[in-house]
Amino acid sequence: MPHLFTPITLRDLTIRNRAWVPPMCQYSVDARDGIATPWHLMHYGSFARGGAGAVIIEATGVLPEGRISPEDLGLWDDAQRDALVPVVDLVHSQGAAIGIQLAHAGRKASTAAAWGTPRPGASLTPAEGGWETVGPSELAFEGLTRPAELGEAGLDAVVAAFVASARRAVEAGFDLLELHGAHGYLLHEFLSPLSNHRTDEYGGDLAGRARLLLRVADAVRAEIPAGMPLLVRLSATEWVDGGFDLEEATEVVRLLGEHGVDMVDVSSAGNTADATIPVGPGYQTPLAAHLKAATEVPISAVGLIEDPIQAEHVLATSQADAVRVGRAFLRDPSWAVHAAVALRADVGIVPPQYDRAFRGLLPRR
Template sequence: MATLFDPLTLRDVTVRNRIWTSPMCQYSVLDESGIPQTWHLVHLGSFATGGSGLVITEATAVNAEGRISPRDTGIWTDEQRDAWKPIAAFIASQGAVPGMQLAHAGRKASSWPAWGYEDRTGSVPPSEGGWRTVAPSSVAFGDMDTPAELLPSGIDKIVDDFRSAARRAVDAGFEVLEVHAAHGYLLHQFLSPIANKRTDEYGGSLENRAQLLLRIVEAVRAEVGDGVPLFVRFSGSDWTPGGWDEQQTATVAGWAQDAGADFFDISSGGIQSGIRIPLEPGYQVPFAEHVRSSAEVEVSAVGLITTPEQAAEIVESGRADAVMLARELLRDPHFPLRAAHELGYEVDFWPPQYLRARWRR
């Protein structure tokens, strides 16, 4: 079995270790332009200097209506592409692989940023920068506004928006792409029978509900060519009866691999408000393990992975091929360097500026 500090090669890209930075929304664009700021450079760059093998951006919208909030980043304009270039370049300069998560929030778009607006609920009104959202069906999420049901022409445009966003992301210097199909956002809405009530070719059967995701995977693969690794992030479970589950995830992961995807980032939840998820250390790892063994694909695990020993056990036992960290990296951006030190691994990616911390005196 692989160890936590073995490299992993996917298509033309080799990642230096198996500790990766999970996408984390920052809600830090200063206006509604979708253009990343200096904050994003420092935030993402810290994980690269800290030793992460792969650093993935926050959910980056493929069009303006796909933003989770008005303060989210985007990749639907050339100006946004150019602003991402120095960020991708810095990540790569530190020996990490820069990745971008391509996303559309669907009915969960036009929401209030997660910080600074704690007293606001529901959807952001147009008078304050909000917009009408779209979804597979006109079914609202919680107390948010009811979305417009996507027409076939709108679905076709979203496929093209993902394709165009993938081209801009690669042109900006990102070496790995991830299609976001988790956490109750648009592609998860199509996958889950809780949100998808369509009766046409995009609703009903699993094959129909998966069609939009598979079209996007095929379009992105055709656009970026054979060398760029393509991930898909899934929610392994909706945590509610009658919803999306780990076996559907495994089945669609296999189809997505046939369509051109390489790797699957397994999280969970997000499709419906008010669901209580039984949180505990590594609570989502079983979903990743199931998808890996059932679909025979490579996966990462995420969710309350907080110690070097825990991360090492997940990889070395073969439950997942890599671990994604989020909150633990916010607490300690240099977790990978610390993990190597504490687990006794000699690694060659310490920044020279930090070598004084490599050995305890």
């Protein structure tokens, strides 16, 4: 049996294989109220039908002001929860696990969607539906508006929002939760000395800069069922001198494990506009491999993992415990089925309605 199609168990959840779909923003909430649409039902259901082990819903705002754009999903009210239930049910019906990434965009919030707008990624004015952003310090991301510094009441509200959204995710039937601590969004902004210039207990050394992430992890872990996995996505390096780096990430991953986090997804960058990133096939996998070797926390790898042989190699050489395949799944929602064909593994993920198309391509049990 290829490693890619070996089940993995996190707490009480067993996931059928290790080919997972990562969160990928869709900017498809037409009414700008954070509610999932038929697009989301089709989008996520297709990956489950195509054999993915786990499908993780895109970055979902825990507060209206925590969205990247007005077109983002939200989970700050019950109507948003209820709209996600059909998505959860469809993914489950196809044999996959489903998670959701809870997020607050911090100083990178209130921007125009990445597509379908005249100024993609630009800060929105109030007249355009924008809002005041917040961050650890009054330091703007390059080209965006300056955020307000979060005070004690604001920090408490953020933590409470993550907890309330986690509760709704449980009520909607999700199997796992992920906290977004990467890509220059709020929890990452606190981790980074480039964006966090605070002098209180939430700034300074790594213990201070990691305080908000660990506080959110503790609060969410206490809210959700004991058997439900809690994951974190982390930017393991910012690829910038003086920024959050792999050495600090190693310590944060160890701390996350001590605070009840069951897996860390290893990404990178996103907190600066001038990083020199060595983008190429599997370019972030060495970061995942380092963290897997240096800690006892299960690790997933992401970043231009596209070929089934490449994915199998990552797992077979113990560089990660699961792989997240993003763009390749967008191009081919049946990527996992085609990976089974490439690896000559009959793993029972072809829907019976499609079986005739794969006769002769897969070995029979």
